[in-house]
Amino acid sequence: MALTKEDVLKIAGLSRLEFKEEEVQKFQSQLNDILKYVDKLSEVDTENVEPLSHAIDLKNALREDVVKKSVSNELAMKNAPQEEEGTFIVPKVVG
Secondary structure (H helix, E strand, O other): OOOOHHHHHHHHHHOOOOOOHHHHHHHHHHHHHHHHHHHHHOOOOOOOOOOOOOOOOOOOOOOOOOOOOOOOHHHHHOOOOOEEOOEEOOOOOOO
């Protein structure tokens, strides 16, 4: 299936892009080359190939959750440049 000039203009409109006439012709040619390549890929025999969700068979390497004693509030506040009522005081970021 070859794309027409009108197809390229419709795609450009959906993408909110504006092209000059010579750009439309260039993209029409490039998009048609891409579609030819995709058609070529459909010739590959995938009859006995399992569908994949990832290219590499990876599993999440997660550690077990272990409850540990955390830093006390008093110790954490020793590192605070400014502190008020057990909380860090930081500069305002959003105006």
